Amino acid sequence: MTNHKTIYTKKRRLKKSVIIISGIVLLTIATYSTISLSSSILAWNDKKTPPKDIPNKDIPNDVVEQPTPNDQWNDPVTDDYFKDALFIGDSRTQGFIIYTGLETNAYVSTGLTVDTALTKDIGFDQYGHATTLEEGLKQNQYQKIYIMLGINELGWIYPDIFIEHYQTLIETIQSLEPQADIYVQSILPVTQEKSNNSIYNNDKINTYNDLIKKMATSLNITYLNVREIMENENHVLPEEATSDGIHLTQSYCQKWLEYLKTHTLKEK
Amino acid sequence: MKTKLLIITLLLLSLVLSGCSQKNVEIDTEQLLEELQEQLPFADQLSPIKENMIYHLYPIDSKNVMSITVLTSSGATAEEIAIIQTSDVEEAKKAIDQRIETKRNDFANYLPKEVEKLKDPVIVTKGNYVILCISDDSEKARTIIEKY
Structure with missing residues (x-):
């Protein structure tokens, strides 16, 4: 026990x-x-x-090429120049704004076309503006307006219809923003491979650009041939500039910005 | 009885203290970004965007943010990675939801196949980090992020 x-x-x-x-x-x-x-x-x-930057090869230094002396253009400007500018465009311009981080104003939307640009509700507007271009133009004043449209209209049958709508759009912009310098930009080319295999065809882009250039002259606005800084010796977009044949890499968006900085109108 | 009480108290105390330690998360952002880009089948090359632009796309009060990094597609796809270290996790999650909704609207009529990626975007909260990954392989993305 x-x-x-x-x-x-x-x-x-x-x-x-x-x-x-x-x-x-x-x-x-x-x-x-x-x-x-x-x-x-x-x-x-x-x-x-402040958080550290993630280094990236695609963000080159802010190097601005010196343009050939020209009576038409100012000396190269800085990013600040675009604070009172407005950019109107489709997904390529949207990529340009995002990848350059430019402090500016923009009405950009994937799939934007010349007939929808004024009235398309672009939804959440991260730039603090009204959600259609027309409303934005009525509420704000801009000193420079940059437009690039046309890539989404390459499937239209009649180029005349395209340029008619484009002209109507620009005339509306002129009436709402009479003080602004309006720059209409050439449609950027696509790669050869893209051009061979889809409606995004470089021949059609060239046709549209000829019409855009004539329209610019008739409306007394400036035609900016941005494609000349992008295209290769065959006048197509190089493969290195894009992942899908159409949209630009960050470094090519920087080239685009450099071109705009060196092509601003002198005051008359 | 006293013994049982002692056990329960000790267990509860351990659980509470261990739970607090979950908020202590430090993520090597660079390493995570590198692994996600290497391991996932991104169709586009993602590039980082400047902080001022991030706040345009993600409506977050910068005062709440300790670090924020966003890598995005050129416009060819809906792919994107965002890593946000914040004192307001709910605000960050709401901003991410809004970003996804914007992308859904953008791609719905433009590139409908990209909307597939937006059906199951990976959003993971770890401590005071909120991580978004939009890719073609949500399962793998989630597995990678959970390791950190």
């Missing part, structure tokens, strides 16, 4: 010891985690500095 009692007592003591040791181990683990938490909170407070 005494042995049983002794064994029972020993077992109880052993059980208690195990429980206490387990508890200490658990507490230790939990406490270690808490100490780490405290250290990180202090470290985060100390590190409340």
Whole structure:
């Protein structure tokens, strides 16, 4: 009997010891985690500095090419020049705005066309403007307006219809923004491969650009031949400029910006 | 009885303290971005965008943000990665939802096949990080992010 009692007592003591040791181990683990938490909170407070940039090869230095001396163009301008500008365009212009990070104003939308540009509701407007171009033009004044449209209209049968709508759009813009310098940009080419295999055809782009150039003359606005800084010796978009034959990489969007910076109208 | 009480108290205390430690998450953003871009089948080359532009696309109060990085497609696809370290996780999640909705509207009539990627975008919250990944392989994206 005494042995049983002794064994029972020993077992109880052993059980208690195990429980206490387990508890200490658990507490230790939990406490270690808490100490780490405290250290990180202090470290985060100390590190409340602007986030580091992720280096990327596709963001070149802000190098502006010096243009050939020309009576028409100003000396190269800086990014600030575009703060009172408005960009109107489709997904290519949208990519340009996003990839350059230019502080400017934009009505851009994937699939935008010359017949929908004024009235399309572009939804959430991250630039703080009204959600259609027409509303935006009525509410705001811009000093320069850059337009590039046409890539989404390459499937239209009649080029005349395209240029009629484009002209109507620009005349509306002129009436709402009489103070603005309007620049209509050439449609950028696509790659040879894209041109061979889809409606995005470089011959059609060339036809449209000829019509756009004539329209610019007749409306007394400036035609900017942006494609000349993009195209290769065969007058197509190089493969390196794009992943899908149409939309530009970040470095080619920078080339586009450089072109605009070196082609701003002198005041008459 | 006392023993049982002791066990329960110790267990509860451990659980509470361990739970607090989950907020202590530090993510190597560069490494995560590198792994996502290497391992996932992105159709386009994603490029980083400047911080001022990020705040145009993601309506977040910059005062809440400790770090923010966004890599996006050229416009050829709906692909995007965003890593946001913030003191207001709910605000970041709401901004991400809004960004996804904008992309759905953009691509619905333009490139409908890209809308597929937007049906199951990966959004993961880890501590004070909110991570978005839009790609063709949501399962793999989630697996990679969960490792961090």
